[in-house]
Amino acid sequence: MIIGSTTEQSSSYDNLEEMSVHELLLNMNSEDKKVALAVEKSIVQIEPLVNEIVKKFKQGGRLFYIGAGTSGRLGVLDASECPPTYGVPDNWVIGLIAGGDGALRKAVENAEDDLEQAWLDLKTYDINSKDVLIGIAASGRTPYVIGGLREANKHKIITGCITCNAGSEVAKEAKFPVEVVVGPEFVTGSTRMKSGTAQKLALNMISTSVMVKLGRVKGNKMVDMQLSNEKLVERGTNMVASELGVEKQLAEELLLKYKSVRAAVDQYRKLHK
Structure with a gap:
């Protein structure tokens, strides 16, 4: 010892x-x-x-x-x-x-x-x-x-x-x-x-x-996570839908277009001021 x-x-x-x-x-x-x-x-x-x-x-x-x-x-x-x-x-x-x-x-x-x-x-x-x-x-x-x-x-x-x-x-x-x-x-x-x-x-x-x-979490969500598999896309879709109050289909379209929860939410809000 x-x-x-x-x-x-x-x-x-x-x-x-x-x-x-x-x-x-x-x-x-x-x-x-x-x-x-x-x-x-x-x-x-x-x-x-x-x-x-x-x-x-x-x-x-x-x-x-x-x-x-x-x-x-x-x-x-x-x-x-x-x-x-x-x-x-x-x-x-x-x-x-x-x-x-x-x-x-x-x-x-x-x-x-x-x-x-x-x-x-x-x-x-x-x-x-x-x-x-x-x-x-x-x-x-x-x-x-x-x-x-x-x-x-x-x-x-x-x-x-x-x-x-x-x-x-x-x-x-x-x-x-x-x-x-x-x-x-x-x-x-x-x-x-x-x-x-x-x-x-x-x-x-x-x-x-x-x-x-450093601002990489919003509320308690991983809003900048990489969408590297179906599970994470599903999680991100639910986060976008919850944050924006939109249907899951639209949430997923936004997520896949803008590549992150943060970007999807921010861009949607800019377009719907």
Whole structure:
């Protein structure tokens, strides 16, 4: 066990192989219930980070995530979901994983141990002082993430992090650290479990809050979502029909013509003043 590392502490449960399936599921669920409460305690750290991201976006900046393993995959996932959900350009939120995109499916040996590689990866995107960089590392000691944050600080780039250990090296490098301490994992050291869930929740909160504050949500609707499948066209049609008080057939025609809920509603209202 690594001294001071909560994520490496021994599980509160033992002899897992002797548990029934019901016991396994019940005990994992009991541990998972602790995650949202841990995230709640971190809201005081998440809020100022969100405010900085919104400020930088309004100045023409972008948001970058870096991480390794599960943490890296979660960053890439959050970044990849922003364009279809909020209709933003692909380069607004960028997720990078140690070892490159191939590491999304298969672990790349020693990729996370390189202190210099994250900055090399970030430089290919011309990262600059208008941008924000968030390092994601459950352990808080991933060299790939530490090195990236360190170099970003040198270049006057706003830095944040999401980690699941208190007082970690990653948190020390980040100007806006978010520490979600969820306690020992059900399977000792398996941070894809509670830690991964905590990181996903924090990422959801960060990107969603940012997009709302940037006007990409109206009321509670995703008015700029990409119409990439029949389900989303149906959802968008219902939104247009509800907002304008028109029949679904007309709503769908407007939606398909103008390509987004926002545009369909705005253009219809302009024509019917």
